[in-house]
Amino acid sequence: MFAEEIAKAAKQAAIEAGFDLAGIAPVRNEDMPELGAFIEWVDAGRAGEMKYLESRTESGQLRRASAAHAAPWVRSMIVCALNYSADTPYSVDANDPERGWISRYAWGTKDYHDALLPRLRQVEAAVRQVAAAQNTEIETRSYVDTGPILERVYAKYAGIGWIGKNTCIINQKMGSWLFLGVILTSLELPADTAAVDRCGSCTRCIDACPTHAIVSPGKLDARLCIAYLTIEKRGSVPEELRADMGHHIFGCDICQDVCPWNNKSGNAPPTSLPEFQPQERLFHPDLRWLGQMDEETYRKTFRGSPVKRAKYSGLKRNVAIAMGNSGNKSFAADLQKMATGEDTVVAEHAEWALSKLTDESR
Numbered sequence: 001m002f003a004e005e006i007a008k009a010a011k012q013a014a015i016e017a018g019f020d021l022a023g024i025a026p027v028r029n030e031d032m033p034e035l036g037a038f039i040e041w042v043d044a045g046r047a048g049e050m051k052y053l054e055s056r057t058e059s060g061q062l063r064r065a066s067a068a069h070a071a072p073w074v075r076s077m078i079v080c081a082l083n084y085s086a087d088t089p090y091s092v093d094a095n096d097p098e099r100g101w102i103s104r105y106a107w108g109t110k111d112y113h114d115a116l117l118p119r120l121r122q123v124e125a126a127v128r129q130v131a132a133a134q135n136t137e138i139e140t141r142s143y144v145d146t147g148p149i150l151e152r153v154y155a156k157y158a159g160i161g162w163i164g165k166n167t168c169i170i171n172q173k174m175g176s177w178l179f180l181g182v183i184l185t186s187l188e189l190p191a192d193t194a195a196v197d198r199c200g201s202c203t204r205c206i207d208a209c210p211t212h213a214i215v216s217p218g219k220l221d222a223r224l225c226i227a228y229l230t231i232e233k234r235g236s237v238p239e240e241l242r243a244d245m246g247h248h249i250f251g252c253d254i255c256q257d258v259c260p261w262n263n264k265s266g267n268a269p270p271t272s273l274p275e276f277q278p279q280e281r282l283f284h285p286d287l288r289w290l291g292q293m294d295e296e297t298y299r300k301t302f303r304g305s306p307v308k309r310a311k312y313s314g315l316k317r318n319v320a321i322a323m324g325n326s327g328n329k330s331f332a333a334d335l336q337k338m339a340t341g342e343d344t345v346v347a348e349h350a351e352w353a354l355s356k357l358t359d360e361s362r
């Protein structure tokens with residue numbers, strides 16, 4: 001009865017805090033084969049340079065393979081999801097050769113970690129209040145990507161959505177433009193029913209991925225993924241992958257753009273939250289503007305934005321690749337300037353882009 005009351009209060013508080021969906025997942029490793037799949041994924045080297053995914057406990061176990069490594073007291077997880085979609089064209093329909101592509105999740109004025117964490121704390125406070133009224137001790141902890149938790153796995157078991165073949169959480173009514181946040185609790189709360197897989201025989205995401213990063217349904221080789229290459233990868237981007245990166249300069253939305261569950265006429269309604277309204281200059285942004293941007297302007301433009309994660313040098317490198325892939329020879333002067341700059345990584349990618357522009361067979 002008490003656990004039900006807590007679960008109800010948590011879900012109600014989540015909606016009041018501005019989340020679109022909330023559910024409760026059990027924490028039972030033995031019933032979650034995805035946790036074992038994660039171990040295989042890391043062992044296969046698919047995490048690339050994201051060493052934080054490979055963090056191990058003192059006894060050598062992968063931290064992320066069990067929520068108990070983060071909090072031995074955890075019994076249930078409250079999973080919340082927030083829609084960040086906007087009523088704008090998809091990357092697969094935007095092909096201006098003057099422009100690049102920043103992923104949908106980064107168009108707003110706030111980094112999603114900063115937008116979600118205060119909301120999760122609000123839910124946490126509501127849960128604690130109900131527990132206190134019953135004189136019950138309770139432990140809680142909130143994470144938005146900030147802890148060693150496989151958030152999508154718990155989102156599935158909380159009924160938020162199924163894990164699509166593109167590895168994203170997809171909700172039947174809202175699509176997959178969702179951020180996730182989790183609250184670990186020491187109470188055994190009544191769990192929701194795991195979401196049912198509705199991908200069926202569809203393979204659109206696998207077929208559309210330009211770098212063939214989805215190696216089999218639900219398994220992504222991050223080393224090939226444009227989101228990884230443009231956001232997480234430091235230094236040089238493997239030359240054989242550059243041409244397939246197209247106009248992407250930060251993140252990639254293709255495997256979600258082509259997903260029928262993100263069809264704008266049916267699913268994927270736009271969010272009304274002010275912090276996720278697209279900034280005009282970041283939607284399909286001008287490559288010349290970004291290529292000529294100095295570091296100070298970069299800092300000011302992307303203050304509080306996820307784009308900061310690419311770092312100044314990384315964004316310039318990505319812009320050089322996108323210019324090279326544009327077929328737009330008017331970028332030659334900008335690229336020549338980048339090729340003679342101090343940053344050797346940017347310079348090397350600008351050289352590559354210049355030769356790509358002049359030699360279309362590349």
Ligand code: B12
Binds near residue numbers: 034037039225252
């Ligand atoms: C590392 C990371 C990445 C990496 C690797 C992603 C990946 N798919 O492996 C990179 C940089 C490529 C990335 C990209 C993106 N990311 Co990211 N990322 C993360 C992070 C920090 C960890 C994910 C992780 O552990 N990956 C390792 C793999 C193995 O786990 P997984 O992706 O969860 O995959 C599970 C399923 O594939 C499942 N599975 C599926 N099918 C099957 C079938 C069987 C039989 C089994 C057993 C298992 C199984 O098992 C896996 C776990 O073992 C999470 C936050 C978090 N703490 O969880 C955000 C997170 C997953 N990312 C998110 C987002 C928004 C993105 C991007 C859309 C951003 C962008 N536009 O560029 C893209 C989407 C690309 C994609 N198709 O996944 C959201 C996802 C929201 C959603 N609706 O799903 C998260 C949850 C962040 C958040 N808090 O909102 N990301």
Ligand code: SF4
Binds near residue numbers: 224255
């Ligand atoms: S985000 Fe882009 S590169 Fe990564 S799997 Fe999806 S389509 Fe492929």
Ligand code: SF4
Binds near residue numbers: 166167200205260
């Ligand atoms: S595109 Fe098709 S296969 Fe891929 S996630 Fe969407 S429904 Fe599933």
